[in-house]
Amino acid sequence: MLVPLLIQCFRDPKQFLAKASAACWTDLLQQARSLGLTAQLKALFERHSMLDELPETVQKHCAWGWRYYQKQRASLFYELMQLEPTLAQTNYPCLLLKGAAYQALGLAVSEGRLYSDIDLLVSRSQLADCKAKLFFAGFFEPAMSAYDKHFYLELSHENPPLYHVKRGTALDLHFALFPLAGHKNLATEQVFASASPLEGSCFQVPSLSYLYIHAAIHFFWQEERHKLIKDLIDLDLLYTQLAEKQLLQQLLNDSEQFGALEPVVNTLLLVEKLFNRKLPAEIASQLVNSHERRDLARALLLRQLQTGTIATLAGALWYLRGYRHKMHWRALLRHVWVKSSLMLRQRRQSAS
């Protein structure tokens, strides 16, 4: 199996350096830039204390990426500081998710990681109150059709994106970790129970294992293809930290309790295979015997990382499979029916 260059590099950067030709580096830099991973490469080389050994051009690109990342990180912290006074008025927990949480906790996965919006999680019963507070702080919700709004609030897992009227910041306000239309019956209250406060802040962050679970469900139960490699690298870095802190058993327990053992089991197997990670024996044996193994889905995923017709075909199947997870077939049928009848009505109106 041909492992993508970026994964080879994150798997063992020293071995990569020992073997890589100039053409290999050119490709690696190009792929890293396309996925916004240049600064994460720099952080990786720094963690392995090998930045000085790299070819000059690679060092230069690492510096380019790092400069851009520093700007992004400063903007993220600035934005969180702006949100503090507003959300400090709440008497319910507001959790940072994904990139903002990684950054606030200073996890290895946050080093050099770019972000495009801020993800927050509040309980569904507090959504209206939280939104009202954000409106007063200058956030707005762009106009959309009644059905689209219904889709967000009843079928997805988040409010429509909010934007700040002056700063343009995009804010995704979640009330669940996964679309409700997927009918997965996930125990969102467990995410709140796992959370701990950030010192000196009104925000809370989910535990490390829930951060992994969140990344795993968005990776394994979705249809997108363009950032699979980036997501795998995130999962590997989160996994490494869980392993260091001996939290892998906790991860399996939490994911079972939450209702998302399947994505966790399968992403751990993928991380083990692609990044050559050695899982502790007791974890490995649980994965081998797990009923949640999805060998076909993992094979589809691995196929997609290659090139050629079979990879494209695997991607198409992955797409269909991902939709099936995100939307229960009844919800999907209804969604397609409503969307197409709305479109038809619009066409008729514009024709007349």
Place this chain on the structure above:
Amino acid sequence: MLSLFALYASPFTVQIATDSPTLFSDLSRLYPEQVLRPDPSPAHIYDFHIDYKRRFSGKSRPYHFRTGTEHFRMADAHQLIPTFEWGLNWCVSAYQQQYLAIHAAVLEKDGNALIMPAPPGSGKSTLCALLMLRGWRLLSDEMCLIDPANGQLQPYVRPVSLKNASIDVIQQHQPGVEVFHRTPDTEKGTVAYLRPTDLSWQQLNTQAKPAWILFPAYQADAAEPVALFTMPKADTLLYLAQNSFNYAVFAAEGFNLLSQLVENTESFRLEYNDTRQMLELLEQVLC
């Protein structure tokens, strides 16, 4: 057939994969041999890999300019050169963070560099081309690169792009000058290219000390044929910041670099409608 070649336009090197049978020979009229090389070196790490290939896209604009998975735009076969030049500018302005980059032309004479930031239509490219043809060394007609290590200007020598009326102005002023790849009906109207002078290519990696910042403004109905005003330094700084590609990324360092730049240079606004008189006045004041 797919061909692979390389462009060593210092300080950035690029590898290009294309199936156009003419791209290399078209570019060889604009770039000298030491810059445009037929075979990429297996021992060199390139800053960018560009794919410029024919892909199905309906009836027109079959060539797609991409770097990695990032798509820039599509081009008709007869607009290959302008789209290539714009695409390369896009790669550099979007991704390089080594230099503080400002949208401006830069030339040098006797060790002193002139920076000309100006909006399209101000006559910046025309003036840049004219000064180059009068013996000034071209650093760039598009991108002023400030090296944060020393505050000096890094050349990025590339063909000078002329648009619409400026093509005729240059040919009138400098009869016999060779204008390449005149391409009508592009998004920016008719564009054509001048090859940088030998002096500019020879010193393609020699940095220059910034001395003047000049804002040209061609005004057809001006009362005076040419008028030069001193610009307040604060205004100059703000204008440069607004016209920078990566000022925000450089944050405090960007502000310090620009402050230092305007502190150590003189800034002028130049209004003119008579090109000959304007050039005379300019060289008199600056040299």
